[in-house]
Amino acid sequence: MRFVVSLINEYDPGPFPEDFDRRVIQLASNENPYPPHQEVISTLKNSVMEINRYPSPYYRKLKNLISEYLGVDSSNIAVSNGASDLLRLVTDLFIEPFDRVFIPMPSYTLYALFSMLREAQVVTKVFEGYRLDGCYDRGKLAFLCSPNNPTGNVIDRAVIEEFLENFDYVVVDEAYSEFAGTSVVDLINHYENLIVIRSFSKFFGLAGMRVGYAIAHENVARAIEKIRNPFSISTLAYKAAIAALENVDYYRKIAGLIVMERDRIAKRLGKMFYVYESHANFLLVRHEVGNLADRLMERGILVRDVTGLEGLEGPHFRVSVGRKHENDAFLSAVEEIT
Structure with missing residues (x-):
């Protein structure tokens, strides 16, 4: 084995639904939540x-x-x-x-x-x-x-x-x-x-x-x-x-829905945390709530804990934009925890 391999940390993809024995809401991997055409x-x-x-x-x-x-x-x-x-x-x-x-x-x-x-x-x-x-x-x-x-x-x-x-x-x-x-x-x-x-x-x-x-x-x-x-x-x-x-027109319509939901989530989260301005299908959030990603996971909602990534000071999580009912469940859980 090449020595350099021992120096490299394994890529961490974060939690995945198949890791759980119950149904969870996946908002951790920046996926498109809508079905294909x-x-x-x-x-x-x-x-x-x-x-x-x-x-x-x-x-x-x-x-x-x-x-x-x-x-x-x-x-x-x-x-x-x-x-x-x-x-x-x-x-x-x-x-x-x-x-x-x-x-x-x-x-x-x-x-x-x-x-x-x-x-x-x-x-x-x-x-x-x-x-x-x-x-x-x-x-x-x-x-x-x-x-x-x-x-x-x-x-x-x-x-x-x-x-x-x-x-x-x-x-x-x-x-x-x-x-x-x-x-x-x-x-x-x-x-x-x-x-x-x-x-x-x-x-x-x-x-x-x-x-x-x-x-x-x-x-x-x-x-x-x-x-x-x-x-x-x-x-x-x-x-x-x-x-x-x-x-492609179907996907452009879906992207419009995702952007609208992204902005809605950002507005709600902005009342509690610092939310980075995003032009993607996810949001990065800086917070001061202990073990927030784990506490959301306990409620069946998966977000990506990126605390410790070079360039991010303090606790951060990244949340993908899901469908409206998924986003509502996420927002309700965050408000309940905070």
Whole structure:
């Protein structure tokens, strides 16, 4: 076993419903709480008999639909089984031992984990509330998250461009971008060192299918495709993603409902705690209530305790936006505890 593996902490996904012997409300994993479009469900049912065969390893139809969805050429698109796998592939592609990787904090911990596995020199810098006002370093690779997990805020385009001028490569993780209505995908036409990572898990509600994609200069996209597993997206996931893209208006309507609920929850929570401004499908909350996440868990409500994450001082939890009845149960439980 490589020595670096012993230095890395295992990724902690937080509590999951299957860990309990009773029904719980899952608000810990930033999932889309609404069911898939009916065509997605029908497609999955109709494709079950095909799972004895490999899918085409090129995923051309999916790439063509993503191309239409984002207004980029299909040659700029690489796909794999989830955004997290693409983050790993990017580090495999670019990072040599001792390369400098810059990660603003607080943010997604997998950036550091994958970089450490490549034996990179990982440099972190804390920005309160993840409010980046400029580029404060230079090196091989920088990881930026917009909207950021866990704070929920977006990074100004000018700041991202400043990073692009100072790093060999910049990853912008846009897993939650559809909830914010902002993107820097168009910058790939101006910067060959930009890699934008997107997901079908959040906006499109396919977290259990594991489909992600990268948008980058065609040479980078081709290189990612070269080193990923040849059948990285299953037949069912491939067809589900296609059906979701063919019914994007349904998901835009759902995103509108989620944003409305997010703002309602933020207003209620703001009377009790400090709530970070969010442009995603979750909220980050700073509080002073002892063991709040555990006490909510005792009431059958799962939130993500992120206390101790680099860049967060004091107790914090992150709560995903659920459906209205789930959010009401969460708010009632918090008010009861406080």
